[in-house]
Amino acid sequence: MKITITGTGYVGLVTGACLAEVGHQITCYDINKEKISILKQGISPIYEPGLDDLLQKNINSQNLAFTSCPKEAYQDTDCIFIAVGTPSNEDGSANLTYIDKAAIEIAEHLQKSSTIVIKSTVPVGTNERIGRLIQERVSPSINIESVSNPEFLREGTAIKDTFQGDRIVIGSQSSEAAKKIGQIYEPFQLPIVHTDIRSAEMIKYASNSFLALKISFINEIANLCERIGANIDHVSRGVGLDKRIGNKFLHAGIGFGGSCFPKDINALNHLANDLDYDFKILQSVIDVNRRQKELLFKKAKTYLYSMSGKKVTVLGLTFKPNTDDIRDSVSLQLIQDLLLEDAEITVYDPIAMPQVEKLYGNKISYANSALQALSDSEAAFIVTEWDEIVQLSLEKVKETMAVPLIFDGRNCYSIEEAGKQGIQYYSIGRPAVN
Ligand SMILES: NC(=O)c1ccc[n+]([C@@H]2O[C@H](COP(=O)([O-])OP(=O)(O)OC[C@H]3O[C@@H](n4cnc5c(N)ncnc54)[C@H](O)[C@@H]3O)[C@@H](O)[C@H]2O)c1
Known part of the structure; x- marks a missing residue:
């Protein structure tokens, strides 16, 4: 079976690589030409542990190919997995523009009957609507079957989650289509929940x-x-x-x-x-x-009163460790609040510095290590619990900072150790050390 994956982001790329690994013929399609050209060289545009190796291996074995040409992606495929983004609209509703555009493009190029599988997280009713949208635009001899197959992988452990996930959900009105998608996943040997489309979306x-x-x-x-x-x-x-x-x-x-x-x-x-x-x-x-996202900044305001001109450090920029994803990360809100206070901010993250630099340019400073970021600092904010940050020696931290004061949003350190080192330490839900 030839499978096309539409959208090579965190979900599409990992799904494509893992399905190729178990022997399927995968073509990954993306409208982002730059991404596709990097991927063709076997380089992952995102940071996800283990992904580079999986890509290289399956490109070499010719199970995995990449294209930015819709004709190549859709004209001769049995099954299309859609994994494009579904971000928030201003009013909180899901923005379905990307998925609608993908569906229209699929309809323009599809030459034979196909199963359309939506992996993107979409509001209940979307799979049925997208199925109709494509069916209305293709020749009557082409039959479209819709399958909802929501994704549960987590960034940072995405490959493990795909091979060893808790369950696979397959929602369809057609038992044939559900069976076909179930067969694709068979090598993973995971429990499959077969259901109707709306329940799968829910x-x-x-x-x-x-x-x-x-x-x-x-x-x-x-x-x-x-x-x-x-x-x-x-x-x-x-x-x-x-x-x-x-x-x-x-x-x-x-x-x-x-x-x-x-x-x-x-x-x-x-x-x-x-x-x-x-x-x-x-x-x-x-x-x-x-309210919780504002907590660290509010705590700092209580203890520091004014942050104007103060040298402060933000450690960890991604929304969680082991990913390069900074979308809706708490650190961005904190940096924004600190900038409004005219604080002098130095940041460090093991992976996501380039993304943050694109956003803030020279408004903030960028360090090469956590300790460098803490050098001469008057207050440190811990936002992401990267191993490297959790494993910092509090003794060295104390030596490095001008004022040993830590606001820890992830409870990375022991309050006893902070007390022993003479660090003022405020974490979440634990006694303050002061
Ligand atoms: N990221 C996660 O951890 C995760 C986990 C489970 C579910 N999901 C869901 O999966 C979906 C995808 O998320 P993501 O994080 O992988 O998104 P992403 O933003 O990383 O990737 C989306 C990709 O789709 C591409 N794209 C957009 N329109 C296209 C089109 N018409 N044709 C081809 N490619 C197109 C973009 O260029 C981009 O590369 C979302 O609905 C998300 O909620 C994400």
């Missing part, structure tokens, strides 16, 4: 919303812990060992960012509003996260 939104709910819940508990002298590390452990709850997504911090959770939760909330349904919990998750 599974993705419900999953992300529930995970976000867990994060916002533990963040609320952390905020209470700070006020009543409890320690969220101990509370999370005690709660998470209950198997009905589980210990995942119980790590308190300064809220979730990234290209998925915020936009998906807003999109589901928007969908609920359109249906005149007041989704109270979801609205609270959004509100709690908005």
Whole structure:
């Protein structure tokens, strides 16, 4: 079976490489010509552990090809996986422009019956609409089958998540089409949930919303812990060992960012509003996260009062470790707030410095290492828990900073060690060290 993947971003590229690895013939198509030309050389335009090797291997074995020519991508294919972006509109709804354009282009070039599989996260009803949109534009002899196959991979562990995911969701009205997509995934030997299209679309939104709910819940508990002298590390452990709850997504911090959770939760909330349904919990998750993202800056304001002219350091710029993705990262909001205070900002991230430099240019300074960024600093903000940042020696940190003052949004360090080193240390949901 010949498979085309539309959109070679975090999802499309990893899916394409992993399906090629298990022996399928994959053509990855993207409208971004620059991306495709880099990919043709076997170089990944994104940072994802293990991806470069997988690309090289499957390009060499001729299972994986790249093109920016729609004719080449669509004219002779049995199955198309759409993995283009679905960012937020201003009002929180999902922006379906990319997916609509992709569908129109598919219809223009399709020469034979095909299964259209949407991997992008899309509002309930989109798969059916896209199926109709393509069917209406192709010759009547061409039959279009629609399959919703939402993606659950996480950036940073995307390859492992694809090969060892918890489940694969396949939603279709056609048992033939569902069977065909199930066969494509057979080599992964993962549990498959077969369902109708609308339920498949809903599974993705419900999953992300529930995970976000867990994060916002533990963040609320952390905020209470700070006020009543409890320690969220101990509370999370005690709660998470209950198997009905589980210990995942119980790590308190300064809220979730990234290209998925915020936009998906807003999109589901928007969908609920359109249906005149007041989704109270979801609205609270959004509100709690908005407040949590401001927390570190507000704490700093309490202790520092004025930040004008102060040398401050921001460590970690991506929305989480092991990715280069800075979309909706908490660090960007923090940098913005610090700039408004006229602070002198130095940043460091192991991977994402070039992306941030494109945004801020010479408004901020860029260091080559965490310790260099901390040199002579009067306050440090920890935003992303990269290993390199977690493993910093607090002794060296104390020596390096002009004023040993840390606001830690990810609870990276032990409060005992910070106390021992004489560092003023404010984290989330744990006693302050001052
Ligand atoms: N990133 C994640 O961790 C993740 C996880 C699960 C689901 N998702 C969902 O998957 C979808 C894709 O996310 P992503 O992070 O991979 O996006 P991305 O922005 O990294 O990649 C999208 C790609 O699609 C390309 N594109 C846009 N229009 C196109 C067209 N008409 N034809 C061909 N290519 C086109 C873009 O050039 C880009 O390379 C989104 O709906 C997202 O919510 C993402």
